[in-house]
Amino acid sequence: MGTHFFINDNEDVLIEILKRLDGRSLGVAACVCKLWCGIARNDSLWEHLCFRHVSPPLEGVRTVVLALGGYRRLYMVCVRPVLNRLRKWRPIGMESDSEIVRRVYWTRHEVELSLSLFCVDYYERVFLSGGSGGGGGGGKHGGGDAAAAPCVSSLMFLCKAVNV
Amino acid sequence: MKRDRDREREKKFFNGGVFNGGSSGKGKIWEEDEEETPDAGMDELLAVLGYKVKSSDMADVAQKLEQLEMAMGTTMEDGITHLSTDTVHKNPSDMAGWVQSMLSSISTNFDMCNQENELVLSGCGSSSSIIDFSRNEQNHQTTTISDDDLRAIPGGAVFNSDSNKRHRSSSSFSTSMLTDSSAARPVVLVDSQETGVRLVHTLMACAEAVQQENLTLADQLVRHIGILAVSQSGAMRKVATYFAEALARRIYKIYPQDSIESSYTDVLQMHFYETCPYLKFAHFTANQAILEAFTGCNKVHVIDFSLKQGMQWPALMQALALRPGGPPAFRLTGIGPPQPDNTDALQQVGWKLAQLAETIGVEFEFRGFVANSLADLDATILDIRPSETEAVAINSVFELHRLLSRPGAIEKVLNSIKQINPKIVTLVEQEANHNAGVFIDRFNEALHYYSTMFDSLESSGSSSSASPTGILPQPPVNNQDLVMSEVYLGRQICNVVACEGSDRVERHETLNQWRVRMNSSGFDPVHLGSNAFKQASMLLALFAGGDGYRVEENDGCLMLGWHTRPLIATSAWKLSPDSGTGAGEIEL
Numbered sequence: 001m002g003t004h005f006f007i008n009d010n011e012d013v014l015i016e017i018l019k020r021l022d023g024r025s026l027g028v029a030a031c032v033c034k035l036w037c038g039i040a041r042n043d044s045l046w047e048h049l050c051f052r053h054v055s056p057p058l059e060g061v062r063t064v065v066l067a068l069g070g071y072r073r074l075y076m077v078c079v080r081p082v083l084n085r086l087r088k089w090r091p092i093g094m095e096s097d098s099e100i101v102r103r104v105y106w107t108r109h110e111v112e113l114s115l116s117l118f119c120v121d122y123y124e125r126v127f128l129s130g131g132s133g134g135g136g137g138g139g140k141h142g143g144g145d146a147a148a149a150p151c152v153s154s155l156m157f158l159c160k161a162v163n164v
Numbered sequence: 165m166k167r168d169r170d171r172e173r174e175k176k177f178f179n180g181g182v183f184n185g186g187s188s189g190k191g192k193i194w195e196e197d198e199e200e201t202p203d204a205g206m207d208e209l210l211a212v213l214g215y216k217v218k219s220s221d222m223a224d225v226a227q228k229l230e231q232l233e234m235a236m237g238t239t240m241e242d243g244i245t246h247l248s249t250d251t252v253h254k255n256p257s258d259m260a261g262w263v264q265s266m267l268s269s270i271s272t273n274f275d276m277c278n279q280e281n282e283l284v285l286s287g288c289g290s291s292s293s294i295i296d297f298s299r300n301e302q303n304h305q306t307t308t309i310s311d312d313d314l315r316a317i318p319g320g321a322v323f324n325s326d327s328n329k330r331h332r333s334s335s336s337f338s339t340s341m342l343t344d345s346s347a348a349r350p351v352v353l354v355d356s357q358e359t360g361v362r363l364v365h366t367l368m369a370c371a372e373a374v375q376q377e378n379l380t381l382a383d384q385l386v387r388h389i390g391i392l393a394v395s396q397s398g399a400m401r402k403v404a405t406y407f408a409e410a411l412a413r414r415i416y417k418i419y420p421q422d423s424i425e426s427s428y429t430d431v432l433q434m435h436f437y438e439t440c441p442y443l444k445f446a447h448f449t450a451n452q453a454i455l456e457a458f459t460g461c462n463k464v465h466v467i468d469f470s471l472k473q474g475m476q477w478p479a480l481m482q483a484l485a486l487r488p489g490g491p492p493a494f495r496l497t498g499i500g501p502p503q504p505d506n507t508d509a510l511q512q513v514g515w516k517l518a519q520l521a522e523t524i525g526v527e528f529e530f531r532g533f534v535a536n537s538l539a540d541l542d543a544t545i546l547d548i549r550p551s552e553t554e555a556v557a558i559n560s561v562f563e564l565h566r567l568l569s570r571p572g573a574i575e576k577v578l579n580s581i582k583q584i585n586p587k588i589v590t591l592v593e594q595e596a597n598h599n600a601g602v603f604i605d606r607f608n609e610a611l612h613y614y615s616t617m618f619d620s621l622e623s624s625g626s627s628s629s630a631s632p633t634g635i636l637p638q639p640p641v642n643n644q645d646l647v648m649s650e651v652y653l654g655r656q657i658c659n660v661v662a663c664e665g666s667d668r669v670e671r672h673e674t675l676n677q678w679r680v681r682m683n684s685s686g687f688d689p690v691h692l693g694s695n696a697f698k699q700a701s702m703l704l705a706l707f708a709g710g711d712g713y714r715v716e717e718n719d720g721c722l723m724l725g726w727h728t729r730p731l732i733a734t735s736a737w738k739l740s741p742d743s744g745t746g747a748g749e750i751e752l
Contacts, residue, residue: 059486059488060485060490060525063524064482064486064524067524067525068523068524081706082702082706085706086705086706109695109698112483112486113699113702115482115483115486116479116482117479119478119481119482119520119524120478120479122478122520123475123478127520128434
């Protein structure tokens with residue numbers, strides 16, 4: 001008798017694997033099937049993605065981030081663009097392109113900046129009467145509602161491609 | 165070399181540009197820049213107006229126009245308007261053919277007429293694009309030709325009002341031309357690059373004329389600017405247009421009301437906030453200074469001299485919420501101008517901030533004060549609690565310079581600040597001296613400053629490319645933001661150039677000037693630390709087009725500029741220990 005191992009029967013293993021992915025892969029994973037989509041939407045996965053390399057862990061961040069829209073949104077609106085842009089900008093240019101996937105190294109300043117921008121985004125989204133315009137940070141991956149709420153956002157600059 | 169050639173010859177712009185007097189003609193001379201490509205050789209300046217004139221034909225057309233002008237000048241009383249209404253012009257955009265057809269219907273001989281007339285060319289189809297210029301006949305004898313020769317135009321130019329009336333009555337293509345004493349004049353064409361230089365010179369010449377109270381000359385020059393500006397593109401055109409409008413307001417004494425809806429100004433400033441990083445830089449650096457000043461305090465109070473939409477405070481509240489040790493109790497006092505529709509805008513903003521504070525778990529209290537001017541408030545009104553329990557920070561973003569329009573106001577406010585005894589005062593101002601006593605100095609400074617500003621807007625606004633998905637449409641908000649930001653700056657330009665006295669509130673001063681003022685009023689500088697610098701640099705790196713922006717540290721203050729020109733400066737201040745009202749040390 002053969003015992004087939006089917007990943008979908010072992011969610012805890014799946015979660016452990018997904019936890020170690022980078023953002024893009026996580027987004028791709030969310031497109032595999034309904035089960036994976038549901039798991040990938042779990043905010044704790046994105047929390048792990050955002051902050052696993054930040055030490056020491058910031059206290060109280062979770063309450064704030066969850067209140068402002070959750071880690072997945074934080075990643076898409078702020079973290080990903082910030083890392084992408086600043087990666088190109090940072091003078092430490094030793095890693096080659098293949099390293100980029102694995103390097104999610106944050107500095108404290110980047111974290112703080114991202115959180116501040118995230119808060120500004122929340123304020124604009126919720127409180128300021130939005131006009132037309134794309135939502136903040138539409139990514140190619142990462143589940144459906146990235147651009148669900150189009151709003152005026154001063155973080156629009158994060159959506160634009162950078163002139164490198 | 166081009167300049168030398170210009171010096172020796174007369175110049176004439178056929179779309180009604182500036183006429184410079186010169187020595188007697190030496191025959192037709194072509195500006196060698198005009199390449200005569202077979203079919204694309206249309207003169208671009210005229211093309212803008214809807215006339216198709218081949219560059220190669222220009223001299224010919226010029227001559228014919230001159231002949232026409234002379235003819236019309238002499239037959240003024242004979243009702244030559246039939247030319248404009250009766251003569252059938254086939255293909256009016258073909259100027260050469262049209263002029264020829266008009267010439268052939270005139271059979272009078274040419275007489276020299278020494279009066280000054282007005283040249284009017286109406287653009288086809290649009291009645292508003294009337295281009296005027298008039299010239300002083302004495303220019304003809306002037307021999308001083310240089311790039312500054314615009315200033316040499318004597319002030320005796322006078323409009324001929326009869327010819328004015330005649331032109332107003334004609335419908336579409338009416339031309340009446342200048343008379344001239346020589347039949348064939350040398351002709352030199354100018355390309356648009358030089359027109360850019362011309363544009364700047366004309367702007368400065370116009371300002372000089374205004375400075376000397378020579379309003380007729382200034383009026384003519386202002387119209388020139390309109391023409392020249394059309395041939396430019398991008399930032400230069402917009403800047404020139406705004407400055408021309410401001411100069412025109414000053415000349416015609418149509419002063420803009422300063423009491424325009426402040427909610428409109430708020431909207432404009434929101435768009436400015438979104439388009440470019442200046443305001444964000446201001447907010448983030450000021451917040452960093454305030455945050456550092458508040459370390460260890462359990463109750464904090466921030467007084468914002470111009471609350472507007474309160475965009476600065478969410479980021480500060482979030483930083484306070486996440487600071488080690490937990491957030492303090494946060495109190496915000498917002499000051500704003502009265503609203504025309506009597507809505508309590510301050511209270512609405514306060515309410516939104518309160519909700520945000522509740523969301524992120526910060527104890528929050530808000531108070532709003534409506535005041536026409538900061539000088540109307542003092543420490544007693546603002547409900548300051550004893551400094552042992554509550555630390556106060558005062559924040560002023562682009563607000564203090566307005567007080568300079570009334571004597572004594574700034575001193576009063578600085579005294580009030582001292583009475584409040586804050587831990588820190590953050591000050592963000594434009595880095596430019598737009599408060600010089602002499603108009604022309606102000607004008608030149610403003611021209612350079614706003615040109616740089618518009619340049620930076622241009623690059624940040626246009627750098628949006630297709631979104632990564634290709635699904636999200638090109639955000640239309642982007643263009644609207646850009647336009648509104650330009651309007652926002654345009655109003656500042658208007659105020660700096662056109663207004664005077666207590667109406668002129670955009671009295672920007674440089675960082676050094678503010679330093680002198682603050683030092684002599686009893687404040688000591690607080691150095692903005694490396695955290696602020698790093699955060700500001702990162703913020704700018706995030707902006708597309710961020711390569712143009714530069715953060716500089718200037719003796720403890722941070723300046724944000726575009727390439728080499730600083731545009732905004734953030735500084736922080738505390739009370740000097742010996743200034744009398746300070747209670748105890750203020751260590752940071």
